[in-house]
Amino acid sequence: MDARIVEQITEWSSRPFSGGLETLHALADEEFSGAVKAGGAWLFMLNGRVIGVFDGALDTFEDADGTLFDAPHPSLPLLFSMQERGGKTQAKYYTNDTPLKEASETLASNNFTGYIELSENVLSGDYYVVYHAGRSMSAAYVGQSEQLVTGDEAFERANDEVGIYEVVAADVDIIELPEPKTPEPEPEPEQSPAPSAPDESSSSAEPDGTSDPEPSTDEAQQSPASTASEGPRSPTETEPGQQPTTETEADANRQPTPSTTATPTAGQSAEASTQSAPTPNASSAEDAESDNGGGVSDPLSDEQQWQETTTIPSLDPEKSSSSKSRDAGVKQRRAGRQTPQRQSAPRQPTPQQSPRRGQSNRAKEIEAELTARAEKIEALQSKLAQTEAERDELKSERDRLEARVGELADELETLREQSPGVTAERQLTPEQALTQTNFFVRYGSKGKGTLSDAAAGEASRDTIESNLQLEHHTQFDTAGVAVDGQEFEAFLHDSMEYKFVSWLVVDLLYEILETGHQRGLKDLFEAIQKIDRVELHGALVTEDEEGGETEFPFDVILRDRMGNPLVVANINDSRDPATGEMMGSLVDAASSVSSASDELSAAFQVTKSFFEPAALETTEDATSGGLLTREKRESFVKLSRKRGYHLCLVESRNGEFHVTVPEL
Structure with missing residues (x-):
């Protein structure tokens, strides 16, 4: 026996088993469903019928003691018997392609015998649907604890699962229980009447009227006196050419009629004897018919049909049209079929069997x-x-x-x-704070020195730094606002964006002047003097010839008083180096904006780390201009004869900014 099956059976309710075959017969009368273990052998029963014996023979249970296990559901002994006997896998289906309910209906309509197992690629448990002659029962072991679920609930859970289920055709053999060694006492003296009874019966009957059948059990139970006093039978009672066995079978299956009753003059004893004789036979026939599968609820109703229905039918309805004719044949065989034990006289009910x-x-x-x-x-x-x-x-x-x-x-x-000093009423992310903030280039007094004065050499660096003010404007109330645990003002002045703008409008202007690059960086040099407003984490929109709009985001956008973009910049505020992809994105976006706006003079890529070789190669490719170029502007991306912009790379370390490309 499979170890897992044995483990599951031993969890059933159990009780001692003794008495051997006599106890098995008693279990059969009780329509027991479960398993019996004795002498190392296992026996499975379903509704009182033995459907499998494993690890031994039926003789093992004769006069043997063991353990009896009551199945919590009738599907389990049938399933375990099929699994232990072994079956043939007919097909495998995926539930999303062929739903379990659809396959089950097809198998049931074609009188399939076997089982469905849904366990592959299913995490919730193992699900089974057991079929016999088209009737199905469901069981499932759910969860890590293998909780048993049966009936409609088990089928509904299985139908809701997603996985691969296997259709296995299996045989079920009905094993007849042998009679115990001590046979039941049979009323043998009553089976044959007294020697004088045939003479009296023959003398009372008409010579050419009828041929008496062999004495049945009911006739044997009549006393010789009552047999002799029956009187002559009418010619309609038995046909002259009728065989005795045929009359016996007919008497056993029909109700008594007035024609079989003796005349009143023959005496009350004859009337009682004649009327009561067919009754046991009729009831015996009805009981035999009921025991042989007359009830619909008995899944073991027709052993022969079990053997004929172990092939999986096609799930195509057109391929299973022959099922109706097979059902009709099964019903016809069932109606006229009785086992020899049920037809023989010793199996008819006796007074000892009635209780x-x-x-x-x-x-x-x-x-x-x-x-x-x-x-x-x-x-x-x-x-x-x-x-x-x-x-x-x-x-x-x-x-x-x-x-x-x-x-x-x-x-x-x-x-x-x-931040012990911060008592913020509202928290903002850095992105939210910068997106809603703008810088403005303002002066304490325009008479004390401006950027234009600095470009003309008429104002010193100290004068410009003391007179120029980088004011900010927010779209929210800064009172009670904190960003990353800092007050908004402190966060803003520590940001990379603020430091870059402060360096560009003052320090870069003087670096260009002091290094003599006014002509090489002419467009950028002139644009710095025009800066009026700075937008953080904004976007520029361009429009193509067909009217379609494209949006290009930048970390910093420096504009003039009319709002035209003069300089754009992207900032890499991480410790990772600037990559070629970053430079490629900046070149593409800046080129698109420059093609639509004549005022754009420069694009900056700023990093807190350094530039990878791929980033430098991308910059060189964008600013080379070809072998025949006579461009005198430094690091210039030329888009047309009149349009282009300076592409600059800036590194920031320890709060200081250094121009890497072009070299100053």
């Missing part, structure tokens, strides 16, 4: 009630398990949120410790 049938009916009622209660308990347990799982999930979510709250509280406390 057992009554006890069996009572046992069925009790078992049905217990099954209903067990299903209700199972449903409640499943609901309880689901509720507990939801509770545990909510607890985990609560713990996670509490931990996150603690982390945020610690982070807030750290920020407060780092």
Whole structure:
């Protein structure tokens, strides 16, 4: 036996087993479903029928003791028996391509015998649908604890899963239980009447009227006196050419009619004897018919049909049109079929068996009630398990949120410790703060020296620095605002954008003057003198010939009084070097803007680290202008005869800015 199957069976409710074959017969009368272990062998029963014996033979259970396991659901012994016997995989399907419900309906309509296993690529558990002659039962082992779920709930869960399921055709063999060694006492003396009974019967009957059948069990139970007093039978009671066996079978399956009743003059004893004779046979036939599968709910109703329905049908409805004719043939065989044990006289009900049938009916009622209660308990347990799982999930979510709250509280406390003087009413991110901020180039007095005066050599650096003011304007109220734990004013003056603008409008102008690059950087030199407003983290929009607009973002945009862009810059504020991709993006954006605006004079790439070789190569390619160029402007990207801009690379270290390209 498979170890996993044994482990699952041993979790069922168990009780001692003893008595051998007699106990097995009692279990059969109780329509027991489960497993029996004795002498190292395993036996599976479903609704009182033996459907498999493994690791031994049926003889192992004769006069043997062991353990009896009650199955929590009838699908399990049938499934385990099929799995242990082994089947043939007919097909595999993906649930998204062929839904489990669709395949199940097709298998059921074609009287399939076997099972479906949905376990591949499924994390929630293993799901099974067991079929026998088209009837299906479902079971599932869900979760890491392998909680058992059965019935409609198991099928619905399986139908909702996504994975690969396997269709396995399997055989089911019905094993007849042998009679115990001590046979039941049979009323042999009553089976044959007294020697004088045939003579009296023959003398009372008409010579050419009828041919009496062989005495049945009912006739044997009549006393010789009652047999002799029956009187002559009418010619319509038995046809002259009718065989005795045919009359016996007919008597066993029909209700008594007035024609089979003796005349009143023959005496009350004859009438009672004649009327009561067919009754046991008729009831026996009805019981036999019921035991042989007359009920729809019995999944073991037709053993022959089990053997004929182990091939998986096609899931195409057009390929399963022959199922109706096969069903009709099965029903016809079922209606006229009886096992030899049911047809023979010793198997007819006797007075000793009648109490057992009554006890069996009572046992069925009790078992049905217990099954209903067990299903209700199972449903409640499943609901309880689901509720507990939801509770545990909510607890985990609560713990996670509490931990996150603690982390945020610690982070807030750290920020407060780092900035003890800041009591901000509102926090802004650096991006939010810079996007809503503009700088303006203003002077304390235009008579004391301006950038134009500096360009003409009429004002010193100290004069310009003391007279020039870089004012800022925000689109929000700065009172009570903090950025990254700093007051807004402190954050703004520490930003890379503010430091770059301060360096460009004063220091760069004097570097160009002092190094004599006024002609090589003419456009940039003149543009610095015109700077009026600086936009941070803004964008420039260009319009093509078809009216389409394109937006190009820049970290810094320096404009004149009319708002025309004079200089654009992108800033790499990380420790990583500036890459060729950064330079390529800047060149593309600046070239597009310069093509639409004559005022753009320069584009800057600023980094706190250094420039990779790829960035320098990109700059050289953009400013080379070809072999025949006679361009005298330094590091100039020429777009047309009259349009272009200076491409400058600037490195920032320790608060100082240095122009790398062009070399000053």
